[in-house]
Amino acid sequence: MVVDDHPIWRDAVARDLAEGGFTVVATADGVASARRRAAVVLPDVVVMDMRLSDGDGAQATAEVLAVSPSSRILVLSASDEREDVLEAVKAGATGYLVKSASKQELGDAVWATAEGRAVFTPGLAGLVLGEYRRIAQTGTTDSAGTPTPSLTERETEILRHVAKGLTAKQIATRLSLSHRTVENHVQATFRKLQVANRVELARYAIEHGLDE
Amino acid sequence: MLTAVNQPDPATPLWRAAQVFRLLSCIYALGFQIAVNSELDRRAIGWTLFAVLLAWSALCAFAYLRGFGRRAAWVVAEIVVVVALILSTEFVASDQWAFDNQSWPTTLWATNATISAAILSGPIAGMLAGVAVMIASTIVKGFINYDLGRNATIVIELAVGLAVGMAAQTARRAHAELEQAARLAASHQERERLSRQVHDGAIQVLALVSRRGREIGGDTAELAELAGEQERALRRLVSSADETPVGEETDVGALLRKRASDLVSVSVPAEPVLLDTATAGELYAAAVNALDNVAAHAGPEARAYVLLEDLGDTVTVSIRDDGVGIAEGRLEEAVGEGRVGVAKSIVGRMDWLGGSAKLTTAPGCGTEWELTVPRR
Numbered sequence: 001m002v003v004d005d006h007p008i009w010r011d012a013v014a015r016d017l018a019e020g021g022f023t024v025v026a027t028a029d030g031v032a033s034a035r036r037r038a039a040v041v042l043p044d045v046v047v048m049d050m051r052l053s054d055g056d057g058a059q060a061t062a063e064v065l066a067v068s069p070s071s072r073i074l075v076l077s078a079s080d081e082r083e084d085v086l087e088a089v090k091a092g093a094t095g096y097l098v099k100s101a102s103k104q105e106l107g108d109a110v111w112a113t114a115e116g117r118a119v120f121t122p123g124l125a126g127l128v129l130g131e132y133r134r135i136a137q138t139g140t141t142d143s144a145g146t147p148t149p150s151l152t153e154r155e156t157e158i159l160r161h162v163a164k165g166l167t168a169k170q171i172a173t174r175l176s177l178s179h180r181t182v183e184n185h186v187q188a189t190f191r192k193l194q195v196a197n198r199v200e201l202a203r204y205a206i207e208h209g210l211d212e
Numbered sequence: 213m214l215t216a217v218n219q220p221d222p223a224t225p226l227w228r229a230a231q232v233f234r235l236l237s238c239i240y241a242l243g244f245q246i247a248v249n250s251e252l253d254r255r256a257i258g259w260t261l262f263a264v265l266l267a268w269s270a271l272c273a274f275a276y277l278r279g280f281g282r283r284a285a286w287v288v289a290e291i292v293v294v295v296a297l298i299l300s301t302e303f304v305a306s307d308q309w310a311f312d313n314q315s316w317p318t319t320l321w322a323t324n325a326t327i328s329a330a331i332l333s334g335p336i337a338g339m340l341a342g343v344a345v346m347i348a349s350t351i352v353k354g355f356i357n358y359d360l361g362r363n364a365t366i367v368i369e370l371a372v373g374l375a376v377g378m379a380a381q382t383a384r385r386a387h388a389e390l391e392q393a394a395r396l397a398a399s400h401q402e403r404e405r406l407s408r409q410v411h412d413g414a415i416q417v418l419a420l421v422s423r424r425g426r427e428i429g430g431d432t433a434e435l436a437e438l439a440g441e442q443e444r445a446l447r448r449l450v451s452s453a454d455e456t457p458v459g460e461e462t463d464v465g466a467l468l469r470k471r472a473s474d475l476v477s478v479s480v481p482a483e484p485v486l487l488d489t490a491t492a493g494e495l496y497a498a499a500v501n502a503l504d505n506v507a508a509h510a511g512p513e514a515r516a517y518v519l520l521e522d523l524g525d526t527v528t529v530s531i532r533d534d535g536v537g538i539a540e541g542r543l544e545e546a547v548g549e550g551r552v553g554v555a556k557s558i559v560g561r562m563d564w565l566g567g568s569a570k571l572t573t574a575p576g577c578g579t580e581w582e583l584t585v586p587r588r
Contacts, residue, residue: 133523164479
């Protein structure tokens with residue numbers, strides 16, 4: 001499923017994916033239509049733009065996952081939409097690709113996402129790294145005692161390598177780890193942010209009486 | 213009339229009020245006419261002229277209310293009629309009567325002309341009309357009355373012309389300013405909307421062109437490169453607001469993002485990384501030195517990766533490339549050739565900032581600079 005508010009892009013991405021051997025089950029141009037269609041077609045992978053006609057990709061990510069929890073979200077976005085991308089990752093997106101990526105890279109990324117692997121760019125790694133550091137600097141512990149997400153040394157090391165443009169394979173070689181272990185570490189950094197985000201949302205809901 | 217229909221006259225409320233005054237002045241003139249009729253020499257003509265006055269007043273009220281009378285010709289005509297009626301005093305009454313009384317058909321009614329001129333053309337025109345009315349009245353009386361204590365007509369005429377004229381002028385100016393402000397706001401909004409749309413559309417198409425072009429390869433790849441450059445330039449333009457210094461501090465991330473290109477990946481935190489402007493500038497300059505070095509020595513296909521990290525007490529910029537690296541002994545060789553200028557300049561800058569610069573390299577593995585500055 002392809003979600004993009006720009007028809008030229010939506011069609012181009014859908015065509016590329018179809019040529020790459022994927023089945024495009026639906027396209028959507030906004031948050032509401034993405035949710036409606038995802039609920040019906042339950043897509044394996046959603047290729048998500050960040051700027052939509054009626055909201056942003058983070059919102060759409062959350063709403064699609066709410067109606068189709070088995071879907072995996074790959075964000076395909078312009079390089080400068082930084083905060084949004086981070087929000088999408090927190091909302092549950094597991095991959096991020098810039099729009100300048102080639103057809104081949106897009107196909108590979110969709111496969112990887114479908115297989116449950118995290119797709120990331122140096123840019124996203126830098127964002128995630130920055131987010132953990134921001135969390136570490138601003139709110140170490142809060143009154144509710146919720147564990148704030150933090151990175152292990154190994155995770156930090158790996159994220160830094162990713163941010164500096166090393167591939168998972170290169171990192172594995174450098175750190176004498178398996179390719180898969182490196183990917184697992186990166187995924188863990190995403191997941192922890194998502195969990196923290198969910199906890200935060202739930203706490204917000206309880207504090208504001210929205211859970212009833 | 214067209215003007216009245218197309219563009220509402222901001223003085224319209226004044227015109228309406230003036231016609232109410234006209235009605236009242238006519239009633240007053242009628243009372244005066246009844247009261248003094250017996251004293252007039254030619255009563256029949258007096259009543260005839262009074263009928264003319266009423267008819268003219270009704271016509272004026274209609275013309276001004278509908279809008280077609282709101283022009284110079286009509287107002288001049290009104291002044292002429294008023295002056296003529298005042299001058300007719302000579303004809304209907306004796307000189308002695310004219311001397312003893314206010315001029316026929318009452319100063320109050322004559323003031324209508326002053327008001328009309330003032331509303332149409334402002335305080336100067338209003339006062340001039342008042343003067344015209346007073347001159348006519350003076351001619352009738354045959355002398356100039358300097359005693360303002362007994363005869364304040366001239367003062368009242370001038371004051372009415374001035375006050376009503378200024379009110380009309382103010383109303384028009386306020387209206388014009390309001391209109392201009394509304395126009396400005398509308399055009400600003402429209403520009404913003406356009407720029408959003410144009411930018412978004414153009415950026416998307418450029419991104420697509422650059423992507424497709426690269427896939428096709430050959431000469432088209434060059435076009436793709438150009439499209440990609442323009443795409444990035446447009447993006448920077450749209451989001452240029454955050455590049456400006458925040459007070460004494462500058463976001464290093466925003467500076468570094470300017471260097472992003474097909475061959476240079478820039479990774480920065482979502483939050484701005486603020487350093488005092490001088491430090492940020494030096495750190496950025498050192499990073500640019502390192503990037504220039506990559507472009508010059510790492511090989512044409514080499515990609516560079518910039519990572520900015522905010523560690524609280526320190527800020528680190530890493531510049532890594534996947535180029536040919538520097539072979540063992542090559543660095544010494546370069547020193548011998550006096551070609552370590554760039555490296556020296558980077559180290560020098562970092563020293564000056566009280567930070568550190570670390571270079572790691574190996575043949576075939578590219579080079580990596582790690583620049584760290586302390587936060588002061």
